[in-house]
Amino acid sequence: MNKTLIIVPTYNERENLPTMAQRLSQLPLPVDLLVVDDNSPDGTGQIADELAAKSPSIHVLHRVEKNGLGRAYCAGFGWALERDYEFIMEMDGDFSHNPDDIPRFIDAAQDADLVLGSRYCHGIRVINWPLKRLLLSTSAARYVRIITGMPFTDPTGGFKCFRRRALESIHLDAVRSNGYSFQIELTHKIWRKGMKIVEIPIIFTERFQGHSKMSRRIVWEALAMVWRLLLQNGLRRSPRKEK
Ligand SMILES: Nc1nc2c(ncn2[C@@H]2O[C@H](COP(=O)(O)OP(=O)(O)OP(=O)(O)O)[C@@H](O)[C@H]2O)c(=O)[nH]1
Numbered sequence: 198m199n200k201t202l203i204i205v206p207t208y209n210e211r212e213n214l215p216t217m218a219q220r221l222s223q224l225p226l227p228v229d230l231l232v233v234d235d236n237s238p239d240g241t242g243q244i245a246d247e248l249a250a251k252s253p254s255i256h257v258l259h260r261v262e263k264n265g266l267g268r269a270y271c272a273g274f275g276w277a278l279e280r281d282y283e284f285i286m287e288m289d290g291d292f293s294h295n296p297d298d299i300p301r302f303i304d305a306a307q308d309a310d311l312v313l314g315s316r317y318c319h320g321i322r323v324i325n326w327p328l329k330r331l332l333l334s335t336s337a338a339r340y341v342r343i344i345t346g347m348p349f350t351d352p353t354g355g356f357k358c359f360r361r362r363a364l365e366s367i368h369l370d371a372v373r374s375n376g377y378s379f380q381i382e383l384t385h386k387i388w389r390k391g392m393k394i395v396e397i398p399i400i401f402t403e404r405f406q407g408h409s410k411m412s413r414r415i416v417w418e419a420l421a422m423v424w425r426l427l428l429q430n431g432l433r434r435s436p437r438k439e440k
């Protein structure tokens with residue numbers, strides 16, 4: 198067993214998964230892969246099982262139905278915490294996140310509780326997004342910063358590395374959100390405890406095929422979640438120790 202686990206939630210990623218597994222196995226540092234598949238109709242789960250049968254560093258969690266990214270990640274975190282992983286990462290399975298960035302996350306995580314991959318620190322690095330989508334994302338980032346006081350440039354990003362202690366400090370069962378607000382909620386829960394969070398720059402590449410999952414519902418969920426987080430933090434815009 199390696200010390201680092203990369204959790205990749207999948208829903209219809211059969212074209213991407215084998216290449217992803219191969220790219221991970223070629224990294225300069227050894228990592229384990231956990232695929233969390235929500236019974237993908239395209240058979241991604243079966244492909245994951247075949248990969249796992251060939252490699253002891255690949256694992257699969259099967260879930261019965263499509264239940265959203267947030268639920269899939271929480272299941273993956275629970276699985277990781279039952280084992281001895283020290284570095285636990287979130288990463289998309291569609292190559293929007295570049296697996297070659299993983300060693301930089303692990304470097305930064307030596308001295309942090311949570312490392313956030315940021316598209317927006319020191320400039321904007323997003324490939325293949327319409328301007329509308331980019332404006333929505335950067336405005337969301339500003340909104341989160343203003344309301345909650347969390348000083349990060351990219352709070353909705355989904356390329357992250359948690360130290361074990363950071364995940365152990367939160368009640369995964371109490372995580373409510375599922376869309377982009379899931380990322381905000383998790384980071385806020387760790388930040389308000391006063392844990393150390395750092396950002397590193399990443400390049401995000403939107404998949405060139407398929408449709409955006411962005412919907413009004415996801416936006417509303419995030420808008421409302423930010424206020425709930427402010428309340429949960431006693432209306433403070435800075436970290437505090439929780440009891
Ligand atoms: N297990 C699981 N994985 C999912 C679910 N929804 C998306 N994923 C996976 O999560 C990763 C990111 O999802 P995408 O579909 O690229 O969604 P996104 O990047 O947030 O959305 P767009 O950029 O708007 O397309 C991919 O690996 C997906 O296969 C889900 O409900 N369950």
Ligand SMILES: [Mg+2]
Nearest residue numbers: 289291293404
């Ligand atoms: Mg994507």
